[in-house]
Amino acid sequence: MSVMQKTARFMPDQKHDPLLDREGFLGKPFYRVDGEVKVRGQARFTAEFNFPDLAYAVLVHSTIAKGKVSRIDTDRAKREPGVLEVLTYKNMPRLKAPPLVDVRDLKKGMAASDLPILQDASVNWDGQPVAVVIAEKLEQAEHAASLVEVEYVAEEPASSFDAMKPDAETPADVLGEPAVIQIGDAEKAIQEADARIDHVYRTPRYNHNAIEPHATIAVWNEDGTLAVLESSQSVNIAGRTLARIFELDPEDLQVLAPFVGGGFGGKGSLWSHTPLCAAAAKVVKRPVKLALSREGVFRVVGGRTIAEQRVALGARRDGMLSALIHTGLTATTAHGRFAEQCTFPARHLYGAPNLYIEQKIVNLDTVANTWMRAPGESIGTFALESAIDELAYELRIDPIELRRINEPEQDPTKNTKFSSRQLNEAYRRGAEKFGWSARNPEPRSQRNGKWWIGQGVATAYYPFLRFPVKVRLCLYADGRAVVQTPAAEMGMGTATVQIQHAADRLGLPLDRVAFHYGDSKLLDTLVMAGGSNQTASIFAAVQAAVEEAHKALLKLAQKTPGSPLAGAKLDQIQARDGGLCRTGDQGRGESYVDILRHAKQDSVQVEAESKPPMEMMKYSMASYGAQFCEIRVHEETGEVRVSRWLCSLDCGRVVNPRTATSQLRGGIVMGIGMALTEQTLFDERWGRIMNPSLAEYHVPVNLDVPNIEVMFLNIADEQAPSGARGIGEIGITGSAAAIANAVYHATGKRIRELPITLDKLL
Ligand code: MOS
Numbered sequence: 001m002s003v004m005q006k007t008a009r010f011m012p013d014q015k016h017d018p019l020l021d022r023e024g025f026l027g028k029p030f031y032r033v034d035g036e037v038k039v040r041g042q043a044r045f046t047a048e049f050n051f052p053d054l055a056y057a058v059l060v061h062s063t064i065a066k067g068k069v070s071r072i073d074t075d076r077a078k079r080e081p082g083v084l085e086v087l088t089y090k091n092m093p094r095l096k097a098p099p100l101v102d103v104r105d106l107k108k109g110m111a112a113s114d115l116p117i118l119q120d121a122s123v124n125w126d127g128q129p130v131a132v133v134i135a136e137k138l139e140q141a142e143h144a145a146s147l148v149e150v151e152y153v154a155e156e157p158a159s160s161f162d163a164m165k166p167d168a169e170t171p172a173d174v175l176g177e178p179a180v181i182q183i184g185d186a187e188k189a190i191q192e193a194d195a196r197i198d199h200v201y202r203t204p205r206y207n208h209n210a211i212e213p214h215a216t217i218a219v220w221n222e223d224g225t226l227a228v229l230e231s232s233q234s235v236n237i238a239g240r241t242l243a244r245i246f247e248l249d250p251e252d253l254q255v256l257a258p259f260v261g262g263g264f265g266g267k268g269s270l271w272s273h274t275p276l277c278a279a280a281a282k283v284v285k286r287p288v289k290l291a292l293s294r295e296g297v298f299r300v301v302g303g304r305t306i307a308e309q310r311v312a313l314g315a316r317r318d319g320m321l322s323a324l325i326h327t328g329l330t331a332t333t334a335h336g337r338f339a340e341q342c343t344f345p346a347r348h349l350y351g352a353p354n355l356y357i358e359q360k361i362v363n364l365d366t367v368a369n370t371w372m373r374a375p376g377e378s379i380g381t382f383a384l385e386s387a388i389d390e391l392a393y394e395l396r397i398d399p400i401e402l403r404r405i406n407e408p409e410q411d412p413t414k415n416t417k418f419s420s421r422q423l424n425e426a427y428r429r430g431a432e433k434f435g436w437s438a439r440n441p442e443p444r445s446q447r448n449g450k451w452w453i454g455q456g457v458a459t460a461y462y463p464f465l466r467f468p469v470k471v472r473l474c475l476y477a478d479g480r481a482v483v484q485t486p487a488a489e490m491g492m493g494t495a496t497v498q499i500q501h502a503a504d505r506l507g508l509p510l511d512r513v514a515f516h517y518g519d520s521k522l523l524d525t526l527v528m529a530g531g532s533n534q535t536a537s538i539f540a541a542v543q544a545a546v547e548e549a550h551k552a553l554l555k556l557a558q559k560t561p562g563s564p565l566a567g568a569k570l571d572q573i574q575a576r577d578g579g580l581c582r583t584g585d586q587g588r589g590e591s592y593v594d595i596l597r598h599a600k601q602d603s604v605q606v607e608a609e610s611k612p613p614m615e616m617m618k619y620s621m622a623s624y625g626a627q628f629c630e631i632r633v634h635e636e637t638g639e640v641r642v643s644r645w646l647c648s649l650d651c652g653r654v655v656n657p658r659t660a661t662s663q664l665r666g667g668i669v670m671g672i673g674m675a676l677t678e679q680t681l682f683d684e685r686w687g688r689i690m691n692p693s694l695a696e697y698h699v700p701v702n703l704d705v706p707n708i709e710v711m712f713l714n715i716a717d718e719q720a721p722s723g724a725r726g727i728g729e730i731g732i733t734g735s736a737a738a739i740a741n742a743v744y745h746a747t748g749k750r751i752r753e754l755p756i757t758l759d760k761l762l
Helices: 035-039 075-079 138-145 161-167 186-191 235-246 273-284 294-300 377-395 399-405 423-434 494-506 534-558 592-598 657-677 735-747
Strands: 055-061 067-073 083-087 129-135 149-154 180-183 195-203 215-220 226-230 253-256 288-291 307-315 321-332 354-363 451-463 470-476 481-484 513-516 573-576 579-582 585-591 603-610 622-634 640-650 708-712
Touching: 055 138, 055 273, 055 294, 067 129, 075 083, 075 138, 083 138, 083 273, 129 138, 129 273, 161 321, 161 354, 186 195, 186 307, 186 321, 186 354, 195 377, 215 273, 226 235, 226 273, 235 253, 235 273, 273 288, 307 377, 321 377, 377 399, 377 451, 377 657, 377 735, 399 423, 399 451, 423 451, 423 622, 423 640, 423 708, 451 640, 451 735, 470 534, 470 592, 481 494, 494 513, 494 534, 534 573, 534 579, 534 592, 534 603, 573 585, 579 592, 585 592, 622 735, 640 657, 640 735, 657 708, 657 735
Parallel strands: 055 288, 226 253, 321 354, 481 513, 640 708
Antiparallel strands: 055 129, 067 149, 083 129, 180 354, 195 307, 215 226, 215 288, 307 321, 451 622, 470 481, 470 603, 573 579, 579 585, 622 640
16 A cells, blocks of 8 residues: 655635535534543543553642752651652752743743753742652652651742832733834823723732643653653643753654643643653653642642733713723743733724733742633733723713724724624624613612622623644545544544534545544644634644545546546545545545545545644634623622623634533633632732632632523634634633623622622622
C-alpha cells in the first residue's frame, strides 16, 4: 500500500462553501459520542490511571508570600515508611526556567509564570511549592509532607491592590492589542453631554474550580524520553513547554489527555506542579502521580485577577452616545505579566464618536493570574453593561432600545466591517420570548409577598478566534474514516461535533467516522481548547484535508478503466453516500471502498493545515448575545435568587444545538457564581488565600440555578469555517451585568461591586 502525504491550505474567503447551504449532520442535536463511557464511569481521567510501580508526589507549600527559605529540614519526612525522596531547591534536578505565554508564538510553549521551578530558596507567592515528597503510597506522602520543617526570612509582600494603585503601569500591550485607544476627546464630550454616567465597578479575585482538579502522571522511558498524562487544554503546547524546561527535543516527549474534566483556562498554560512531577519521576526512576487537592489548585494555579474599572458615558437626550470611556486596572505578577483584557468589549460594541480606552496593571506577590472563562470579557461586560443600564435609566429609554440606537455600522475601533452581526435581532427575538415588554420599568415596582422582583438584560460578547492547525485524515478501504489532531476534549462535545463535520464533508454515516485527539504524538501541531477557537480551527483544517483526500481519490479513480469519475475535476465532484459522484448526478460515482479496492490500496492518508486567520484582520468577528434574567430579592434578608434565564445568541451557525446549549448553560452558571456567590478571600496582610475549598468558595449548586433557556439565531457566518463562531466562553459574558441590572430593577439599589451578597442589599 502507499500512503500519500500532502499539506494544503484552506482559504476561508476564497469561495462560497456549499456545506453552508446543505442540510446534514451539522445543526442536529446528537448526543456526545463519549457520553456513554462517561455516565458509566468508564472514561478515565488523568488521576485515575495506574501504572506498575507508580509512586505518589505531594507538594509542600510556602506559608509566606515573599522572602526566602532560610532552613528546610526533610530528615523526619525522609525517615517515614514508604518515603522515596524529598525534593527541595537543594536537591532538585536543574531545570530551565519555563517560557511564558506569548499568544503570538505558541511554539515557544506556554507557562503561566516564568519563575524557575524550585531552583533556589526564594519565595514569590503564598502557596509556592517549597518541597515535593515522593512515597510508595499517597497517604505516606501526605503524612511525610506534614513533617517537612520550613523556616523563612519573610519580606513585606506587595499584596494590597489598593495600596499599589499609585504604582500602576501601562502594559506594553494587552493580548497583542494596544493598552490605550483614544478617538476624539471623550472627557470633554462627556462634560458637554445631555446625560452622563461615570462610575467605578469592582470585581474580586476568582479561582478555578473545574470538577477535575489538575493532575499529572510522568513516566520516563529507558531511552530518556518522557511521557506525561496531563489534565491539559493543549497537549502539544504542554509538551513544548516541558521540552523547554527539561531541555528535550519536543519529539522525545509525549503528552496525553484522553479526557479532561473541565479547564476554563486554568489548564491552558503549564503550572509548576507538572514539571515538579516529571522531575520527581526522574529522580526516583519510577512513574509518579501528582494529583492536586482542591486546596492545591488554589495554591499553585492562578485564577481571575481582582479588577477596578471605570465606565463613563455621555449621551444626547435621544440616546445617542457621544462618548464612551472604559478604563481598567487589573493585578498581575512580575513573573506572569497577564493584563486581563477587560476593555475588549468596549472596543467593539458601541458606536460612540469619542472613545477612550485604557488598561493598567499593578504587580502583586501572588500566584500568577491566568485565563478564566472569557478572561476580560466576563468582568468587562459587567462594568460596561451595568453602565449602559444606568444610562438607560438616566435617559428613561428602554435598555434594549438604547443598545439598538447605538449599534455601530462598522467596528468602532478596528474600522472594519463586521463579518456578521445580528445583535439587534438576538435582542428582538429574545425580548419577545422572555416577555420583556410586560415588565414595569420602574425600579422597586414589582413584588410577590416578601420578594422584590426584577428583570435585567445585558449584552454578551466574545471575539472570534482561529489558529492555523493541522489535521490528518485517513480513509480506509473498509469504509471508515479517521480524523486525527491533538485537540482537547474537556466535555464540550469536541469529538462529537468534529465527527458530525467530517461525516458531512465526506458523505459518510456518523458511525463510520472517528476522531482521535488528546495525544501530542498524533501530529505536530498546536491545537488548544481555549479562546473558544478549537471547533472553528479544526473545521478549517478538516475542510482542507477532505479536499486533499478527494483529490487523491480522484487521481486513483482515473487509473481505473471505466470509472464513472474518469476525467472529472475536483470542482465537478461532490461527496455522497460514502463516496464521490459527479456534481448533480448521484448515479455517476464510486464509493471510497470501491475506489480504494480498484486501486489495490488499503487507505488514503492526507495531512492538511488551515491557512493563517486573515479573516480576523479583514473583519470584526465575534459572537454576540442578549442575556435576560429575572431575579427576586428577599426584603428582609437581602437574599438574591435567580428565577428565570433566557439567552438569545448570534454565534453563527449552530453545529450541535445540544452541546452548544450545554456550553451556554455552563457559561451562564459560571456567570451566576461570579455575580452572586464566588469570590476568593485574600488576606492582604499576608497575601494568602483564605478560602481554598469548595466549602468556603461558593460555586453555584443546582438550587442556585434556574431553568436556563438558550435560543440561537443560527445564521451562518460566511467568514467562519462552516459558518460557526465560538460558543465556549460567551455564556459567562453579560451574565453578571444582567443580574446586577435586575437587582437594581427589583430593589432600586445599584450594586457596582461583585459578588452581590446579602450585606450589600440591606
Ligand atoms: Mo478559555 S479562558 O481560553 O479556556
